[in-house]
Amino acid sequence: MxxxxxxxxxxxxxxxxxxxxxxxxxxxxxxxxxxxxxxxxxxxxxxxxxxxxxxxxxxxxxxxxxxxxxxxxxxxxxxxxxxxxxxxxxxxxxxxxxxxxxxxxxxxxxxxxxxxxxxxxxxxxxxxxxxxxxxxxxxxxxxxxxxxxxxxxxxxxxxxxxxxxxxxxxxxxxxxxxxxxxxxxxxxxxxxxxxxxxxxxxxxxxxxxxxxxxxxxxxxxxxxxxxxxxxxxxxxxxxxxxxxxxxxxxxxxxxxxxxxxxxxxxxxxxxxxxxxxxxxxxxxxxxxxxxxxxxxxxxxxxxxxxxxxxxxxxxxxxxxxxxxxxxxxxxxxxxxxxxxxxxxxxxxxxxxxxxxxxxxSGWRQFVELLKTSPKSDIIVLVATFLLTVFFDLVIAIEVGVVLSSFLFMKRMSEVTEVNGWKYVEDLTDEDYINDIENIKYKKVPQNAMVYEISGPMFFAAAHKFIDITVEGKVKKNVLIIRMRSVPSMDVTALRSIQKIHKTCKKQGITLLFAHVQNQPMSVMKKAGFDQLIGLNNFLPHTDDALARAEQLKCS
Incomplete structure (x- = not known):
């Protein structure tokens, strides 16, 4: 310190x-x-x-x-x-x-x-x-x-x-x-x-x-x-x-x-x-x-x-x-x-x-930002400048910070993605052995659905993962959510996950989590969600979750 x-x-x-x-x-x-x-x-x-x-x-x-x-x-x-x-x-x-x-x-x-x-x-x-x-x-x-x-x-x-x-x-x-x-x-x-x-x-x-x-x-x-x-x-x-x-x-x-x-x-x-x-x-x-x-x-x-x-x-x-x-x-x-x-x-x-x-004044930097920055940054730059000139610095900084925060959250929500893995009947490609973390080479059981969330899970991106579906043409009884690429989550995202759990429970589907990082796990533990799901349904790696789905195939 x-x-x-x-x-x-x-x-x-x-x-x-x-x-x-x-x-x-x-x-x-x-x-x-x-x-x-x-x-x-x-x-x-x-x-x-x-x-x-x-x-x-x-x-x-x-x-x-x-x-x-x-x-x-x-x-x-x-x-x-x-x-x-x-x-x-x-x-x-x-x-x-x-x-x-x-x-x-x-x-x-x-x-x-x-x-x-x-x-x-x-x-x-x-x-x-x-x-x-x-x-x-x-x-x-x-x-x-x-x-x-x-x-x-x-x-x-x-x-x-x-x-x-x-x-x-x-x-x-x-x-x-x-x-x-x-x-x-x-x-x-x-x-x-x-x-x-x-x-x-x-x-x-x-x-x-x-x-x-x-x-x-x-x-x-x-x-x-x-x-x-x-x-x-x-x-x-x-x-x-x-x-x-x-x-x-x-x-x-x-x-x-x-x-x-x-x-x-x-x-x-x-x-x-x-x-x-x-x-x-x-x-x-x-x-x-x-x-x-x-x-x-x-x-x-x-x-x-x-x-x-x-x-x-x-x-x-x-x-x-x-x-x-x-x-x-x-x-x-x-x-x-x-x-x-x-x-x-x-x-x-x-x-x-x-x-x-x-x-x-930094007018050269100002002009350079106007030429090279994304539209969201230009909006913040020009708004802060005009508010400082025509109103005062307090309003300019307040509006600038709030505007920057909203635009940043918008960009972060665009980065966050939810992707579903497709069922694969059989894979013998040698790349599967050489790159065990490659999504393309994961063998997903017929009874399971796998969704991978990438990016921060927070309120601005909640609408993306709340739409995770538990319906399919083939009868499924396992839903795996892979969170290896989720560095953080907030309480709004947790509520979305809780809603998914309720839907799964109604349809008799077992919800599994794979590779949950420390910060998201601490949020879940603080809310008691880990006990609600069951600690045995939190798996350290995706392969462990897929193996557990195989075990639940006939249950």
Whole structure:
């Protein structure tokens, strides 16, 4: 069983100075990458800029300290933008804090209950669908700042956003659009020059210089949000009554599930990069602790950031020390350089987030799935995507999982087959001797019917084996059901078997079972069906059942 021990405690047993230097270098580089992203994500989520840094510092430190990955970098991510914005619109910032703390508690509970391995049961079509939907939502949320539109607050609904944008297009600020377009160009082409310095930092520096040198009158962080706090975050527990908690249970679960999925996906990706193995349950606990304290110190929801984690690995980070250094570096930036953030144009941050949305969208995988997947998977993919865009992530995941489950059961029911063996008068073929399990070479007595069930026996396939007939032109007094290829069965399938037994009993037919596997046998034993049939009527092999049918020929 997986250990509930933070990776930090394990790696420190063999830590050395050479790795420390690599971790420090990687941590500082990741902090530089995280700085503009944290500010941009906070603003896009509807909170003040410094709260993004609070999240990256507090959650980033605690996720690295308590998490189950060697290289995970925790902090605010684009996946939460649409959710957080919606919660603030409905419940205010205190509501978001309560939901974040509740989500952290849920994640901790999930870790202790060892739910980490269950995340793998979320289909790839669902994660691809809602990731693409979130990306569309992020881009839609940045159009106001990118174009410099003169309008009120951006609504949370996608259709409402598009409507108000179309009504405000005549207010486009060409200066803001110019700065945004230049920034977007830098973000696209800078990585082709070098990946040592993040393009977002270059875009911010260039845009600030252009705005100052050309004296452009466009919205900046300072003009919209006023003076930026450079102080340490303060501890605050918001007041919450039972009614408020009930209202926030669903948003809290959404945050927890998304944080769990994204953080564990990030762990899987980083494992592949370093050849390691994360501890999924400990990672959930670390994510939970990070979110609880992020909320208590005025931050927003956090999870493992795939892009920052990958940057950490590429720059030599191999232990949680790199994530801790990343958090400490951001803390120093907050205390010393945060007032300079007031100079950053909002259109630049909009461009940064649009690029983040593009990178996270996975549109190539989306298109590939549309081209190569079965129709059932395409339905799940498109439904999850559209529901995320036009409604919200909760509905998208719920419908996606339910739809996937139904379609999976349909496919499994199609796999399950019931085939009858025909009576064979005589067989002397040498293949009968060489392949005793081959159905074609089994000698079935005239008084017996043999049916073989292949595949899982469950409620979606019950209609197939409930039709097993006990009637024939020749008088039969034995029915053999071969279950060698049945890995599992449920209670609905058991009831179908019980109905077959009742029919056999009425017609004086002996019911035999051959080669029943462990799980189906345990279901029968638990229901007392084995005693009802008689243990002597359960045979280990088909040949034994056929021999018993021969004995019953004259009975």
């Amino acid at each position: 997986e250990k509930l021990k933070p990776k930090l405690f394990s790696v420190m047993e063999s830590y050395n100075g050479q790795q420390f230097i690599k971790d420090v270098t990687a941590g500082i580089i990741v902090a530089i990458i995280a700085l503009p992203l944290s500010i941009a994500l906070a603003i896009a989520s509807g909170v003040s800029p410094e709260r993004g840094l609070y999240t990256a510092i507090i959650a980033g430190f605690l996720v690295s300290f308590f998490g189950g990955s060697r290289v995970q970098i925790g902090g605010p991510t684009a996946a939460f933008v649409v959710i957080v914005y919606g919660i603030i619109q409905t419940h205010g910032f205190d509501g978001l804090v309560i939901a974040t703390i509740m989500a952290g508690i849920i994640l901790i509970a999930m870790g202790f209950l060892r739910f980490g391995s269950l995340i793998k049961f979320i289909p790839y079509t669902i994660t691809t669908g809602f990731t693409g939907g979130i990306a569309v939502g992020i881009v839609a949320g940045q159009i106001k700042e990118f174009l410099g539109l003169d309008m009120g607050a951006v609504p949370s609904g996608f259709i409402e956003k598009i409507k108000i944008y179309s009504e405000s297009l005549h207010t486009i600020d060409l200066s803001a659009l110019l700065i945004g377009a230049i920034s977007l160009g830098i973000l696209i082409f800078w990585p082709k020059i070098t990946d040592k310095i993040p393009g977002s930092l270059i875009a911010i520096i260039v845009s600030v210089l252009l705005v100052k040198s050309l004296n452009l009158q466009i919205d900046t962080i300072g003009s919209v949000y006023g003076e930026i706090s450079a102080s340490l975050p303060s501890f605050h527990i918001p007041e919450a009554d039972f009614k408020t908690i009930l209202q926030l249970i669903q948003p809290a679960f959404t945050i927890a599930i998304l944080a769990g999925i994204e953080s564990l996906l990030s762990c899987v990706v980083s494992d592949g990069m370093i050849g390691g193995k994360h501890r999924s349950n400990m990672e959930l606990i670390g994510q939970g602790i990070g979110n609880v304290f992020s909320g208590l110190f005025g931050g927003i929801p956090a999870t493992g950031a795939i892009a920052r984690t990958a940057a950490n690995v590429k720059n030599g980070g191999r232990t949680p020390i790199a994530g801790i250094i990343h958090a400490i570096t951001l803390l120093l930036i907050l205390l010393v350089l945060m007032p300079l953030a007031a100079l950053i144009p909002l259109s630049v941050l909009a461009a940064v987030l649009m690029m983040v949305a593009y990178n996270m």
